[in-house]
Amino acid sequence: MNRIFSGVQPTGNLHLGNYLGAIRNWVDLQDDYDCIFCIVDLHALTLPQDPEELRTHTREVTAAYLASGIDPEKCIIFNQSSVPGHSELAWLFACITPLGWLNRMTQFKEKAGKHRENAGLGLYAYPVLMAADILLYKATHVPVGEDQKQHLELSRDIAGAFNRQFETEYFPLPEPQILGEAARVMSLRDGSNKMSKSDPSDYSRINMTDDADTIALKVRRARTDPEPLPETVEGLEGRPEAANLIGIYASLSRTSRAEVLATFGGKMFSEFKDALATLAVETLGPIGGEMQRLLAEPGHVDGVLHRGSERAGEIARHHLSEIHRIVGLLRP
Ligand code: TYM
16 A cells, blocks of 8 residues: 655644645545654754643644544554654765755745854755655655645655665655645735745634634635636636635635636625635634644543554664665664
8 A cells, every 4th residue: 555644843823724735635545545644843843942832732733633534543643753763764864965955945945044054954954854754654645735845856856866875776756745726825915925834924824723703804804806706717817815715715615716716706805705714614613623622631632642653663663674774784
């Protein structure tokens, strides 16, 4: 069976983009693949985190997976730092990854900002750790939002470099799965920026834990243009806010943008926004409620992580002993 690996950083403010671009697709895929879903706490540490909040957010992401419908009986759910093999394989990959490949990574440039000299080595090596996450389990498929495409190309390159250097076919070249009409959900305040956990404006995103009134208010306040909605997908060209809201509606209703425009083309945003708010509340409301319920019993959430890390750790140890042999590390 093909294996899936994917993850979310526990950095707070889980939002509609994380849900539609990633988590909901995982729920759909869990019956057809052997699935491993991680809470990537080591990746979160590439930027400063408050220790107590990091623990809270780790449980929150776990609760989001469970509340969205990921079944811990079918899938492995665990936090990255509980399996030490991730850091170890990241080191082995760091030793075969040319700096030139990392220098091309746009996310590093964005996150490091103007003061690149002050950025941490961990932030620079972020995609190497990501390659280690995926390849430690020899995952073949990686369902992610579009923003992770470049990182996944690097994972394939690293797998290829390892295989070539050691004259083996040990690692599969993992395939990105970028699925659906909401692979890149944009900010509700600015259709040219990605919806993001770190946007200072809470009105830029719909959080998975927002209540019905907040969701409706954020949709109503979302930026739009003064024209009525177009009749065709081509008519969305040059109208990023309209394109974003139509994409969100299509994804939430599991239809296409063309079908949404067949219903709402020619109508004003106010009418469309009412329908979008209702749909968003219908989808996210129950998930947010279930997250709150799960977070009130952290023992259950921690139990899921504990069992997941045992199962993940077993696979990781087995693969690492093979990897040690391939690269020539002695295990006396
Ligand atoms: P993170 O936490 O930034 O994002 C988690 C997932 O959500 C997707 N996503 C979006 N999708 C659509 N629209 C958006 N606005 C949006 N924002 C985020 C991301 O593409 C991602 O799928 N580096 C990864 C975490 C990671 C990982 C891995 C993923 C670490 N190791 C190994 C896959 C395999 C990340 O972006 O997390």
